Structure formats: C-alpha cells, structure tokens
Amino acid sequence: MAHLLEIKDLHASVGDTPILKGIDLIINTGEIHAIMGPNGSGKSTMSYVLAGRDGYEVTGGDILMNGKSLLEMEADERARAGMFLAFQYPVELPGVGGMSFLRAAVNARRIDAGEKEVDQLEFVKMVRAKAKHLNINDDMLKRAVNVGFSGGEKKRYEILQMALLEPTLSVLDETDSGLDVDALKVVSEGVNLLRDPQRSMLVITHYQRLLNHIVPDYVHILANGKIRRSGGKELALEVEESGYAGINDAA
C-alpha cells in the first residue's frame, strides 16, 4: 500500500532562492511527525509547499499523497483531498462571517466526496460541540473570520477548523508561536483529541516545549533545506539541551 505522504528529494524555491534542497520524508497513516529546525531552515516553506501556495515553486522531486502526486493540484484541491494547514499566522477576513466560512469549507469537501451538504441547523450544533472543547464561545463564532481575535483565539480557531474538516494529514505550522503556557495547553489538548489511527500530523516547531504536549512518534531536524537527522521523541530533548549548533555537520 502507498504511504499516506511520501516526499521524494523535494527541491523548492521562493523567487530565485532555493530553500528546500532535497527533502525525503515518509509519513504513514496514524503517525505524528515533528519537524524541528532553526530559523531560516525552511520549515514554513515546507508547510506552504505542501499546502500548494502560489509563489513556492517546486524545482525538483515529488510529493505523493496516497501514491498520487500533489504537484499538479491547486491548494483547494489538496485541501479537499484531505490536507490541512494550520497557519502560523492565521489570516483575518474582514466582512466574511465565521459561520458561513466554516460551512463553505465543510461543504466544499462534502460536495467533492459526493456527500450531502450539511444543513444550517445541524451545522450549528456540530460547530458548537467541537468549539466547546476549545473554549470557543458563540460570540467568537459570530465574528468575522479571525477579526479581533487574540493570538490564542486565532490558534484555537485553526484547531476548530481542523476538527470540522477531519483531514487525513494535518500540517501544524509553528502552532505554539505566540502562545502562553495556558493557551498552549488548550491548543495541544484540542490537537490530542484529534489523534486517531486514521489521521496523521506533521508538527512544525522551533521549540521542544510543544512536543511535551503533542508527543510525536518521530522527530526530524531540518537545517539549511535538508533533513539532517531523524529519530524518536528523545531527539527533541537532545536539541533542547545542545541546541541546533552542529546539526549541519552531522548530516
């Protein structure tokens, strides 16, 4: 059987600058992988390349999801195929009502899968049930998407979307950035509720502390556009003690 995600010798550039310089990574169904790395190592580029953002050009290699290349698919097609990106900086959409945004996203996937669109009443119930675990109240749900949300609220709202869209592969880009300890706990618990043998996650982070809460099966160290080391969760602790210095040479 094909792997859920297989990244093969992936090269990518932003403008004329090569950022990813040959990434190889396999994620199987149900696994949680963490990618750690110093600033400028290519972590965020990797998340955007996976999600299919314009301007992040793949110059070599391939990304396969369930054996099928993602490279010819637009960002929205990838999302409907089960990819989800939790943004490091969630985007404000002034004037776009939160509930209609969430419903459009859920229905887009349902229509693609040949399922019935969710009706409004049923949807409100569904959202409220999932929002409760994330301390998201009705007032926040009624507002325009991410407008006037605090940093912590934005991250919780990302996890709410993840819960509603039930992706097979979630990429969490620096979900811990800008969060205090309490907010980190709420977000991590929200993510852990979504752990499931049918779902995989790729957790991208600079710091080890997030991985105390979302414990990964595998840890990879990304530096200068390549994965330099891979190991179990103990690798994260090693980085915490000795830093990223010397990682480049270890490859």
Add this chain to the structure above:
Amino acid sequence: MPASMMQLSLDGVTGLTGVRAGAQRRWQNTGWPDQRAEQWRFTRLSGLQKMDLRFAESAAITAENQEFSAAMPDNAAFLSFSNGVFDQASLDNLPKGVKASLLDGDEATLLALSKLVPQSHPISDLSLAAMTSGIHLEISGAVEIPIVLAFTGDDNSLSAHPVVSININDGASVVITEWHRSNVGLSAPLMAIEVGKKARLDYAKVQQDSAASTHLAATGLKLGDGSIFDGFQISVGGKLARLETHITLAGENADCTLSAIYLGRSSQHHDITTNMNHLKGHCLSNQVIRGVLDDKARGVFQGKVHVAPDAQKTDGQQMSRVLLLSRKAEADAKPELEIYADDVLCAHGATIGELDETQLFYLASRGIDGQTARAMLISAFLDDAIDSIKNDELSAMLRPITTAWMTAVDLNNAGEL
C-alpha cells in the same frame, strides 16, 4: 465645443416657454462640457457626438414589474417610464399619501425644480428642455407602500429625458426606488427632491441599463430641518454611466447618507459624482463608496463636501474603496473638502487595491475553490456599503444584483488579462 457639433441638438425643439426655454438657451450656449471642464476630466462624452439620436416621443413598451428584482415587495407601486415617456396608466394605482401630476405646463413646479437640480449642469439644462415626460409627486404622511420609478426602453436610437420632481412634506416618510433597465442611446434622467422638516426618504437608485446605453443622471436634493435621507446608488449597466447627485443640507440636524456601489467589466465606465453642501449646522453626512472593476473597466468617484461658515458641528464622512480585479482596470478618486466653519468633524479617504493573495490562499487551504473564494471576498468588500442601508426591503432588493454580477463574471480569470 459648440453644441452645433453634436448630433443631439435642441435646435429643432420649438415652442418652449418660461423655465424650459431658459434651459434650452443655456444649453445651446454651452452644450456638452468640453475637455477642459474640471468636473468632466475623468468622464469624456466625446462618444455621444458620434451617436445619431432623436428625442423619444411616445411610450412603446410597458415595464413588467417582476423583471426588476426577485426580492421586490409584492405591494410595490410602479410608476413606469418607457423610452423616457411616462405611462399614465400607472397613475391608477397610487398608494395612499401620494399625489401625482404632470409637469408639462406646470410653470411653478418647473421653476422650483430648476432651482433644486445641479446648477450649470449639461443634463439639468438638456433634460429640462428636452423633457420627454415629467411628473411631480407630492408625498404626505407615512406612505406604507414602497414606490418604484421604473425606467425601461427598447430603442437605442432614442434619447430619453424623463424628469421627476418629488416633494416630501414635513413629517412625511416614503421609500422610493429609481430603477433603470433601459436599452436606449442616452438615458438622462433629471430628478429634484425636497425632503421637508422631520421627513424621511429611503431611496435607492439602480442603474442596470443595457450594455449599449449611455446613462447620465443629474439629481438634486434639498434636506430640511431634522430630515433623514438614506440614499444608495448601484451602477452596473451601461457602457458609460455617470450618476451625479447634489445635496443641499438646508436645515439643521439633517441626517444624510449617500452610499454607492459600482461594478464594471469589459470596457464599461462608471462615474459617481457627489456634491454635499452643508449650509446649516449639526448635520451628518456619510458616504460609503465601493467599486469593483474587472477587464478594462474604469471607475470614477468625485466627491465634494462643502461646509458653509454657518454649518458648525457638521459631521461629514466620505470613504471610497475600489477593488481592481484586472491589471487593465483603472480607477480614479477625487475627494474634495471645502470647509469654511471652524468646529466640524470631516474626514475623507480613498483606497484602490486588489484582492489579497494571502486571504485567497487561506480560503483555498480550507478547500474553497477560487471562484467561490473571490466571490466571498468581493461580497465582504461590498457589504460595507450595502450594510449602510437602513431599510431592510431595499437592501434585500439590492443584494441579488451584486450576487448576479459575481456569478456572471469569470472571477477565475480575474487578474490575468
């Protein structure tokens, strides 16, 4: 440029007297604005020169009520003009509180009207002289039934000059929609509206003329003490359209909103020109302008706010924002503040931008396709203006117009021309 160079001429119009004869003389002297006229710098009328137009004389078709909007209230009272000519049969179903009369020969009303409409303005003079039909409405009390002034037409060799004067008596209130769906060469409606003391007018103008039509509108309003004018304009049709509105806040504590949306594609030209004249103190005026332009369309907003020395405590706000969906689309904004009072709160602003790539990517990353994502962002952008409409019936009638526009345009190709 002398008027004689234009195909459209008032020279053959004979027998005018009084106010209309004066308008005829003025127009024959000045004619269409020339290229140096500052007020017409962004909107050139040279295309009209090449058109062979004649003034409409008789009503040929009748408006079908249901074709205007899916959300039109069932009880709306229609006053219909076809090819610029008033259909007198529509006088049969006037709502309670509304009296209508014909303007032709009513010198006193014509004189009052001539003072309300934009002064030294080509359309004021041309349409007053060439008036294809004119009616006067007298509004008393609270009129419960919404009135629709419906303008249709089916002959683009015609020039239509309907004239409407409306007097809303002190304390009266009414909801009026001016809806244009004409296919004529030139549609040049002239409107004069006086809103009395503590009276209220909820007003919407919809310009959905055919793609071959030119629409040049001149509207003058005078607001009395404590009156409320809640006005909204939407310009979608026509190859060239200018909606020019002059408002005089002639009493204290008047509350005036004049918002507008224009939506342009192919090589359409939309012009929204406003002149807000604060003569008395303690008045509010607010203008929310939103434009969306695709292909090679062009949009113009000229907004002047004048505050007279006596108009202390004036609050005048004006904000224009334009969204360009194509690199070849073009927008001009010319806000002007002229303030002669020292204790006022006035602000204006104008922005021109594109859809935000980061916002589009965020929506795409949630599985929402490009067409839907663009429509969501454009709707959100336009809602700022539509939300300023306080009358729910009016906003319900107008929303389908923007939705239909977004469905008809291929938003996926936007920006790639």
